[in-house]
Amino acid sequence: MKEMPPILSGSTVAPPDARGRFGAYGGRFVPETLIPALDELEGAWNEARGDPRYREELTELLRTYAGRPTPLFRADRLAKALGLAGRVYLKREDLLHTGAHKLNNTLGQALLAKRMGKRRVIAETGAGQHGVATATVCALLGLECIVYMGTEDVRRQSPNVVRMKLLGAEVRSVDAGSRTLKDAMNEAIRDWVTNVRTTYYCIGSAAGPHPYPVMVRELQKIIGEEIAEQIVDAEGRLPDAVVACVGGGSNAIGALHRFVREPSVTLYGVEAAGHGLESGKHGASLAKGRPGVLHGSRSYVLQTEDGQIAEAHSISAGLDYPGVGPELSHLRDQGRLTVLSATDTEALQAFQTLARSEGILCALESAHAIAALPQVRGALIAVNLSGRGDKDLGTVIEALK
């Protein structure tokens, strides 16, 4: 494939409904102060996505700046190393500029911020990939950028902190709660409530209040659309299964959305099992959470019996989150999404297996998807390799000692 498929193709069909509901999930659970801003954002987004100039500008940047389309690579040695009978293809989002799929979303949102006349952009980040992707597009478009990041993540993803600063962003450490993505998002929301008139909040996950889950999905669904075209080119048919890791869920919904309407394709989401699903130290919201309200929408949430949000755990900062997007919550309930998980140890093992079999150092997030492959059924499997592993080298070196 030489050219990427058209961006933002098709009309936005339900779900979600007009109130941003995916079945029982989604909606808007935020302070009243933000509701008019969300209305403004929804209006601006609908206008932008229908505007050929916006789509052209975004397409041009995705093509010439970000590097779309990304390759789809047939990973025979990986398949052999894992003892798989079928063929495995890796969708190389790790080759996108800034090293992860996150840029698909931040380019679209930053162009929108500019259209809306908002010069101050804030973001939350866990692994730092969304923070770097936001800092990058703000540098590109000349916008002010402030990134909230938990102190625990600042510690374990320090290369990304340096990157954000070099790109001109201000990184604000958040020393509350579990000091990870959840707490960074709380603080970003508080900033937005305070500075709502001048500030654009660039959410990195397909989560948060409506319209974020649908907007982020629309900007990330290009991943699955490319997978579909590329695998048909290579194999003459759609895959039997598509696999992605699930934290908040932006790479997962991006890779999977194209295939929701294809009954022959099984959709797999791989969550972080951390120290084990029964250990209480994991990030498996879909497997072990209950429906609840976190960060502006209703979805599966890890929580205590009393309704306090639980602390998640994962060796990968990007999966260390006690919630998950509303659309994935809905797909799980419908039985359309098969939920798997991989422990810290299994992810580390898969990280090394991929490195040695194919010469690819992937992000620890993506390593969870690789680790789950022996549980995936099908002769033709596509895996979203959502990011590259440079940011994780410190964690990996420490863990392998």
Add this chain to the structure above:
Amino acid sequence: MSRLSEAFSAARAQGRTALVCYAMGGDGDTAALLRAIDAAGADVIELGLPFSDPIADGPVVQAAATRAIAARTTLRDLLSMTSGLRLRAPLVAMGYMNPVESMGSRAFARALREAGLCGAIVPDLPLEEAQPVRDDLAAEGLDLVPLVAPTTPKERAARIARTARGFVYYVSVTGVTGARAALPEDLEARLAELRAVSSVPVAVGFGISRPEQAAALKGKADGVVVGSAVVALHHERGVDAVAGLVRSLRSAL
């Protein structure tokens, strides 16, 4: 008329603007704190239900919630404590949506009524999502108090006010809870607009900490809410200091 609305009318009948005070449940001796606030003359008391991720709150209330959760405060324990208090001022719960949803809003409403509370304020439950909780509270004879913000357009504020029971909570500033040096210049005008379209009393809160600030709002709203200042003073200097603040706020109003 609801007990909450009545508390505002009673203050007005005495020529006062009602004083609403907030206390975080489970942060220290809550029973003693609520009794002290009540005895010092608050007209309505908000009982904060601690939540791990309070996105509408500033550092003072966040820290209090963290202490309350660390002390293993549960919603049920808090409510069973308040049920024996027999306060003069009506109590209204202020808490976030997830614990409400976790318990189930019907069970939540029943538990509030059994504990003698008059209603709830849920800052992350806007108009479009509020009806199920409002209905479940109403079925127990309780009020869901909605919030209106500085960013809320006029027409929307009127729609919110129409759904209000007990009172409407006007958020004075864009931002989270906590003391502010100054309040917005258009605050009086916004309050006047809201009072003109609301059939229930309008209380104003967020950012108000000192008697001078309260005095400046006398007669401009039906009630003035002081939260973070009470929480901070209680944590730093104890119940007697809070009683002193409540008395000086009340006399300023």
